[in-house]
Amino acid sequence: MKRYLITGASRGIGRAIALKLAAPDVMLLLHGRDTVALAETCRAADKSGAKTAKLIHDLATFRGIDDLVAEVGHKPIDLLVNNAGIAVVKPFAEITREEWEQTIGVNLIAPFFLIQHFAPRMPPGSSIVNILSIGAKTAYPNWSIYCGSKFALEGLSTAIREELRSRKVRMLNIYPAATDTDIWNAVSGDWPREQMISAADVAEAVAYAIGQPPAVTIENITLSNTAGTL
Numbered sequence: 001m002k003r004y005l006i007t008g009a010s011r012g013i014g015r016a017i018a019l020k021l022a023a024p025d026v027m028l029l030l031h032g033r034d035t036v037a038l039a040e041t042c043r044a045a046d047k048s049g050a051k052t053a054k055l056i057h058d059l060a061t062f063r064g065i066d067d068l069v070a071e072v073g074h075k076p077i078d079l080l081v082n083n084a085g086i087a088v089v090k091p092f093a094e095i096t097r098e099e100w101e102q103t104i105g106v107n108l109i110a111p112f113f114l115i116q117h118f119a120p121r122m123p124p125g126s127s128i129v130n131i132l133s134i135g136a137k138t139a140y141p142n143w144s145i146y147c148g149s150k151f152a153l154e155g156l157s158t159a160i161r162e163e164l165r166s167r168k169v170r171m172l173n174i175y176p177a178a179t180d181t182d183i184w185n186a187v188s189g190d191w192p193r194e195q196m197i198s199a200a201d202v203a204e205a206v207a208y209a210i211g212q213p214p215a216v217t218i219e220n221i222t223l224s225n226t227a228g229t230l
């Protein structure tokens with residue numbers, strides 16, 4: 001049975017990826033903080049015959065990262081999806097130290113240390129998927145801390161990809177355009193949610209990428225909006 005670890009699976013893109021990959025031969029290790037929402041993801045995944053486990057940890061802290069690693073255990077995983085993320089959107093002059101720590105913690109430090117821990121134990125042909133953003137390639141005003149965390153994760157993962165080639169572990173970076181999820185609830189401004197791509201669209205791309213033959217790595221997928229940047 002394959003073991004897939006997905007962070008931030010309680011809602012949004014992470015939940016959509018979990019439901020897309022749910023299958024009878026898969027053990028889904030589903031991470032989040034919201035126990036009720038995560039239980040809902042598990043219930044939906046169970047219907048596809050997947051085995052599920054709920055892992056509740058705050059990834060903004062090293063303690064939360066360590067506890068997640070401990071709960072996943074020693075058995076290797078076949079897929080790590082670094083998806084959990086937050087968006088603090090405001091002028092750079094107003095960003096607090098706490099917002100800095102939270103954003104860098106969840107969006108950058110946690111993915112790095114999860115890759116560092118799990119990659120050496122992953123079998124050839126397995127995959128690490130990082131949910132980046134078009135904000136990992138393009139800078140926007142008021143998105144400094146978000147873009148900074150995503151640009152940095154792109155740099156780290158792209159370099160680590162080279163280190164993992166000899167072990168045949170694949171590093172896949174996904175760059176979605178604005179996607180209609182709860183992450184936008186806390187972003188001020190008028191964002192046309194109905195014009196955004198969907199979480200299911202992103203999950204489709206992830207499933208396509210990891211479904212390639214083990215010798216093939218789809219290194220980067222950019223999901224831009226056909227209608228243009230919103």
Ligand SMILES: NC(=O)c1ccc[n+]([C@@H]2O[C@H](COP(=O)([O-])OP(=O)(O)OC[C@H]3O[C@@H](n4cnc5c(N)ncnc54)[C@H](OP(=O)(O)O)[C@@H]3O)[C@@H](O)[C@H]2O)c1
Pocket residue numbers: 007008009010011012013014031032033034035037057058059060082083084085086106131132133134175176177178179180181182183184
């Ligand atoms: N939506 C977009 O427009 C868009 C576009 C490009 C890339 N992305 C990226 O896609 C990823 C998923 O975002 P989303 O749009 O699906 O957002 P979302 O609906 O807000 O979901 C975010 C997920 O991250 C988890 N999370 C947040 N803070 C956490 C913390 N401190 N510790 C552990 N988990 C935490 C949440 O868990 P709980 O709810 O359980 O706390 C939730 O499962 C993010 O990395 C985001 O940057 C999003």
